[in-house]
Amino acid sequence: MNVFIRRNLLLIIVLAALFGIFAAAAQGMETQDFVITLLRGLSVGSLTFLVASGFSIIFGLLDVLNLAHGTLFMIGAYIGWTVYVRPDTFLDIVIPFILILSGFFLRDVWVSLAMRGLFAGRMKRILPWLGLLIAILILVVILPRYPIATWSVDNYAESPTSISYLAGQGQYILPPPTSFDEISPILAFGGLIMASLVGAFSLSILGGGKQPLQARISWRSFIGFTILLLLAFIIFIFNDPITNALAVLNGNLLFLVALLVAVGSGALLGSLMESTLIRPLYVRPIYQLMLTLGLSAIGIEMVRSLWGRPEFTMPRPELFAGTGEGCPAASLAGWWNYHCSTMILLDGRIRVYNEIFIPTIGLVVLIGVWVLLKRTRLGMVIRAGVQDREMVEALGINVRRVFTQVFALGVGLAALGGVLAAPSIGLSNVMGESFLLNALIALAIGGLTSYPGAALGSLLVGLLQQFIIKYGAIGIPIPYTDLVFKPTPPIVPASTILLMVIVLLILPNGLLGKKE
Amino acid sequence: MDILLDVQGIHTFIGQYHILQGVDVSIPQGAITALLGRNGAGKTTTLKSILGLTPPRQGRVIFRGREIQGMRSFEIAALGIGFVPEHRAVFRDLTVEENLKIAERKKGDYPRKQDFIFTLFPDLKRLIGLMGTNLSGGQQQMLAIARALVADNQLLLIDEPSEGLAPVLIEQLIKAIHQLSADSTVVLVEQNFLVASQLAEYYVIIEEGRSVRQGKMKDLIQDKETIHRYLEAA
Numbered sequence: 004m005n006v007f008i009r010r011n012l013l014l015i016i017v018l019a020a021l022f023g024i025f026a027a028a029a030q031g032m033e034t035q036d037f038v039i040t041l042l043r044g045l046s047v048g049s050l051t052f053l054v055a056s057g058f059s060i061i062f063g064l065l066d067v068l069n070l071a072h073g074t075l076f077m078i079g080a081y082i083g084w085t086v087y088v089r090p091d092t093f094l095d096i097v098i099p100f101i102l103i104l105s106g107f108f109l110r111d112v113w114v115s116l117a118m119r120g121l122f123a124g125r126m127k128r129i130l131p132w133l134g135l136l137i138a139i140l141i142l143v144v145i146l147p148r149y150p151i152a153t154w155s156v157d158n159y160a161e162s163p164t165s166i167s168y169l170a171g172q173g174q175y176i177l178p179p180p181t182s183f184d185e186i187s188p189i190l191a192f193g194g195l196i197m198a199s200l201v202g203a204f205s206l207s208i209l210g211g212g213k214q215p216l217q218a219r220i221s222w223r224s225f226i227g228f229t230i231l232l233l234l235a236f237i238i239f240i241f242n243d244p245i246t247n248a249l250a251v252l253n254g255n256l257l258f259l260v261a262l263l264v265a266v267g268s269g270a271l272l273g274s275l276m277e278s279t280l281i282r283p284l285y286v287r288p289i290y291q292l293m294l295t296l297g298l299s300a301i302g303i304e305m306v307r308s309l310w311g312r313p314e315f316t317m318p319r320p321e322l323f324a325g326t327g328e329g330c331p332a333a334s335l336a337g338w339w340n341y342h343c344s345t346m347i348l349l350d351g352r353i354r355v356y357n358e359i360f361i362p363t364i365g366l367v368v369l370i371g372v373w374v375l376l377k378r379t380r381l382g383m384v385i386r387a388g389v390q391d392r393e394m395v396e397a398l399g400i401n402v403r404r405v406f407t408q409v410f411a412l413g414v415g416l417a418a419l420g421g422v423l424a425a426p427s428i429g430l431s432n433v434m435g436e437s438f439l440l441n442a443l444i445a446l447a448i449g450g451l452t453s454y455p456g457a458a459l460g461s462l463l464v465g466l467l468q469q470f471i472i473k474y475g476a477i478g479i480p481i482p483y484t485d486l487v488f489k490p491t492p493p494i495v496p497a498s499t500i501l502l503m504v505i506v507l508l509i510l511p512n513g514l515l516g517k518k519e
Numbered sequence: 520m521d522i523l524l525d526v527q528g529i530h531t532f533i534g535q536y537h538i539l540q541g542v543d544v545s546i547p548q549g550a551i552t553a554l555l556g557r558n559g560a561g562k563t564t565t566l567k568s569i570l571g572l573t574p575p576r577q578g579r580v581i582f583r584g585r586e587i588q589g590m591r592s593f594e595i596a597a598l599g600i601g602f603v604p605e606h607r608a609v610f611r612d613l614t615v616e617e618n619l620k621i622a623e624r625k626k627g628d629y630p631r632k633q634d635f636i637f638t639l640f641p642d643l644k645r646l647i648g649l650m651g652t653n654l655s656g657g658q659q660q661m662l663a664i665a666r667a668l669v670a671d672n673q674l675l676l677i678d679e680p681s682e683g684l685a686p687v688l689i690e691q692l693i694k695a696i697h698q699l700s701a702d703s704t705v706v707l708v709e710q711n712f713l714v715a716s717q718l719a720e721y722y723v724i725i726e727e728g729r730s731v732r733q734g735k736m737k738d739l740i741q742d743k744e745t746i747h748r749y750l751e752a753a
Contacts, residue, residue, distance in 0.1 A: 383621050387610040393572055394608045398622050399596035399670065 013510055021463065028470050032477060035351030040473040041466070042348075042358035046427070047441075048465025049365025053420030054435075055442035055449075055457040056372060057413030063389040063452035064409050066288065067281055070295040072417050073439025074302035075269060079418025080425040080434060081310055083265035084163075084317045087257055088170045090249035091177045093264070094242060095151040099195055101235040103142075106199030108227035113207040131205040138202030145194045150181035156311035164315040171318040177250055180243050188239070196232070258320035262422055269418025270411035277410035282403070303432050312432065317425040319344065323356035335359075357427045364423060368416065369458055376454060385409060389452060441468075444499045448506050450516025459514055464499050471498050521548040523704050524569065524674060529578030529588070531561075531568045538564045539575065540728040546674070546721075551696070551705040553719035553736070555712065555750055561728045562708040563605060566676045569706075570602055571595045583673070597624060601667030605678040605708070607659040609666070611652035615643060618651055618662055622669035629669050636665045639695045657688040661695070668699060675699070678708045693717055712750055716740055724749045 008015065029037050058072045069075075086093045155161040161178075169176065183191065238245065249257060276298070284290045318324070322342050329341035331352055338346050338355050345352050346359075353359070376382035384405050388395045396402045421435065428434065441464050449460025471490045478487035490498070506514060524546040531539035539561050546552050554562040567573040569580055571592040580588040587595050596602065601622075610618050619636070620629050637644045640661040646654065654662060660680060667675050680696065681689045689711075696705065696718055709715035715722070716736055723733040726749055732739075739745060 380621075383613060383617050386612045387621055390610055390612060391608050393592075394602075394604060394610075395621070396592040397570055397572060397596050397602040397604070398666070399593050399624050400621075401591075401593045403591075 014514060017506065017509055017514065025466070028474075031479060032473065035349050036473060036477065038349050039351045039353055039358070040469050042353055042362065044466035044469035045362040045365070045462070046357050046465070047468060048462040049362045050420050050424050051438060051441045051445050051464055052365055052458055052461035053368060053416050053423070054438045055445045055461050056368070056454065057416035058439075058442055059446055059452055059454065059457045060372075060385065060409055061413040064385055064392075065277075065281075065285075065406050067285075067291050067410075068295065069410075069413070070292065070439070071276075071299040071302060072295075072413070072442070073435030073437075074299040075272065075414045075435070076417040076421040076424075076438055077430075077432065077435035078272070078302055078306060079265045079269050079421030080317070080430050081306055081421075082268050082418070083261040083422030084167070084310075084425055084430055086264045087261040087317060088163075088166055089152075089154065089177070090252075090257065091152045091180065091246045092154070094238060094246050094249070095153075095181065098235050098239050098242075099146065099149055099191075101231050101238075102192065102195040103199045103202075105196065105228050105231040105235070106201075106203035107206075108224050108231065109200070110203060110207045111221065111224050113204040127208070131208040134201045134205035135209070138198040138205065141194050141198035141201075145186065145191055145198070148185040149191055149195075150183055150185075152178055152181045156308070162313070163310050164313050167315040167317065171316060175250060177246065180246065192235075192239075254318075254321040254324075258322075262419065265418045265422040266415045269421075270415035272418075273414025274407045274411040276414070277407045281410070282406075307432050310430075314429055314431040316429045319356050319426040323354075323360060323426075354427075361423055361427065364419075368419070372412075372416070373454065381405065381408065440496070441465075441499065444503050446513070447503045448513055450513030453513070453515040453517065456513055456515035463502065467498055467502055468495050471495050522546065523548040523583065524706070525579075525581040526565070526569060527579045527581070529565075529568055529575035529580065531564055531573050531575045533564065533573055538573075538728055539568060541578075542568075542725060542728070542730045544723050544730055544733070546704060546706055548704055549700075550720040551700050551707060551718050552721040552723060553715040554706065554708045554723050554725060555715060556725040557750070558710070560725045562725050563678055565725060566602070566678055566706065566708060569595075569676065570600060599671060599673040601670065601672035601675045601703075603663045603667050603675065603677040603680065605682060607656065607663045609651040609654065609659045609662045611650065613651055614647070615649055615651065615654070615662055616647045618666055619669050622666045624670040628671070632669050636668055639668070639698055640665050657684050657691075660684060660688075660692065664692075664695065664699075673703055675703055675705045677705060679710060680707070681709065681711050681714045689714060712746070 032040070054072055054076055058069060061067055061069050061072075154163055154166055156163075159165060249260075252260075280294060280298070281291060284294060324344050325342035326344055327341070329337060330343035330345065332338035332341055332343040332346040332355075334346070337343065343355060345354055347353075374382075376386060384395060384400055384402075388402055388405060392402050395405075417435075420438065424434065424438070442461070445460030445464045446457055447460070448463055449456030449458070472492075472495055475490045475492065475494070478489045480487050510516070522545050524544075526542060526544040526546075529539055529542050530537065542561065542565050544552075544554070544565065554565060556562050564573055568575045569582075571587070571590055571594075575588055578588065579586055582595075582598060582600070585598070587598065610621070613621065623629050642658060643661055643665055646658060651659070651662070664675075664677065664680065667677075677696070680692055684692065693714060696707070699705070707715065707719060709718070716739075719736045721733070722736050722739050724731050724745070731749065732745060
């Protein structure tokens with residue numbers, strides 16, 4: 004134990020100092036203020052952690068600084084909003100999406116066809132590109148004509164801003180369903196399946212490498228393909244009933260669906276990003292930075308063109324929206340009975356969604372990812388790969404596939420953060436940037452590739468910001484004088500950077516970072 | 520004599536450096552072959568080229584009758600090649616047990632091989648819960664070799680096992696490698712000629728990226744001129 008203390012003396016001193024400051028800060032305010040500020044800090048810390056943990060795992064294993072992480076956080080929020088407020092749009096998009104995805108289930112078939120030399124030599128070089136061109140052409144023709152119930156960015160009454168506002172007021176009115184006017188359904192479906200088959204074929208051959216090995220045709224790929232097609236047709240045929248069912252579905256369940264869809268789309272987006280754009284750049288780190296920075300800008304502009312520029316809100320799920328009888332709740336049981344949006348805790352009034360729900364999810368994710376890292380084979384491979392990728396590969400483990408899974412996990416966590424944050428802070432195109440900045444500071448404080456470090460850093464950043472904000476309102480009396488110091492808003496971000504500078508001066512690898 | 524692994528005229532580049540400029544190695548089945556040569560001759564790169572970690576640009580690598588050059592490293596390893604890198608690259612943030620478990624290629628490899636591994640390296644059993652970072656150099660080397668034994672490997676590539684170890688440990692190691700070579704073929708890179716000559720039945724000498732001599736170890740021990748020319752410090 005003595006050795007432990009001697010080795011970590013600086014860390015212990017720093018942590019003790021931080022705790023001392025925290026205790027001093029707690030002394031300076033009323034209990035109720037303190038509890039509220041603490042919970043708010045936990046809330047911000049949780050959201051920061053969702054960004055920071057994914058960023059840190061990706062950086063640790065892949066050495067990729069994903070500067071698009073904040074944008075992916077924001078995209079998660081917008082996807083979640085769409086599912087939650089406009090289930091009709093979501094369902095309309097799902098059908099072509101599934102159809103385009105279906106062809107990729109036959110990847111093994113394409114690769115083995117290519118391997119059997121059905122087309123050798125020059126054909127093998129030209130065909131994939133030709134196929135890709137055809138697939139893109141079909142998509143360009145069909146997708147704009149495919150009917151999707153949507154909103155209007157230009158028309159204020161039909162804009163996301165108005166829709167959100169009305170939904171928040173409980174007026175959940177969906178526009179009449181769209182129909183196939185410009186293109187016949189058979190042509191649209193046939194075309195999309197065709198594009199998917201040709202596109203998947205081309206991409207499998209192009210991305211298959213020189214000697215694809217495991218390319219036995221299994222029934223599983225055909226079954227997957229068929230199930231997806233069936234799913235698309237079922238959703239198409241029962242589109243209206245499903246939409247209505249979703250619209251009248253318990254808002255809490257719909258919110259859960261929105262969470263899951265956002266996480267799933269984030270994971271999918273992440274794996275696509277890694278396997279197509281980032282993979283060729285592992286040998287060129289600077290290009291990666293430029294790529295992720297560029298993707299971040301592209302993502303923001305795409306969201307602007309699809310959802311519009313103005314900020315809007317996402318209604319809180321019913322479980323956290325009650326204001327009538329019995330509210331604010333006196334306890335968690337009261338909240339559960341009346342679904343109050345606020346509750347009384349130690350004489351202070353807190354918002355249940357922001358200050359209880361978000362930290363709870365943050366804690367669940369913290370434990371969940373920790374269990375994944377410590378108790379599963381994937382986690383073992385990740386921890387080993389962070390240290391020595393080459394050796395992991397030499398054990399017969401497909402590290403590239405693990406890279407894709409880790410990227411998907413990281414982006415999925417960011418998307419979860421985004422959709423969780425939306426009902427609390429609202430949606431805006433740049434909502435991710437401040438969280439990315441917070442997350443980077445948190446990681447610098449906690450230690451770049453350390454998972455507990457990400458948690459500790461996020462917690463410190465969240466708490467520090469909220470305490471400074473609170474002290475901006477009540478002021479800090481300066482001892483032995485009559486002066487009261489009130490931190491102004493610009494001090495809030497500056498304070499976290501100051502903390503980072505101090506921590507890094509004392510512990511250059513962050514609080515829990517590994518010594519190199 | 521069956522040839523398990525046949526390396527034919529490989530050329531490997533690292534960056535723009537032409538490291539291997541024509542290496543031919545035939546590894547007979549069921550024996551220990553030592554790759555000898557001076558520092559920087561290309562012995563480690565030869566091992567890594569076999570495994571595809573530094574893929575050769577030219578030449579062929581044939582393992583059990585199948586051309587494996589150009590395949591991805593994990594696919595090559597999965598054909599039954601175990602690798603023990605130099606500097607004892609055990610995973611520091613994994614426990615000893617996890618270091619062994621991660622090498623499983625099929626479920627149940629580790630429980631099945633447990634007894635065999637712990638008879639070879641009895642020390643490991645006692646260290647099972649320790650983190651890799653807390654092991655001594657010798658213990659790490661034992662673990663790195665044990666890790667390569669978890670999956671069913673026909674061929675083991677062992678890079679500089681005796682480097683930086685105390686003489687007592689080296690003796691233990693020689694015994695262990697002798698024992699495990701009863702079941703699998705071993706290719707050994709070894710600077711220490713004394714160790715190599717005790718272990719190996721065959722040798723290959725690599726000099727400036729080319730394989731220059733190969734044959735039986737007992738002939739090499741007699742051949743003072745070759746030893747002087749290729750192995751003693753220049």
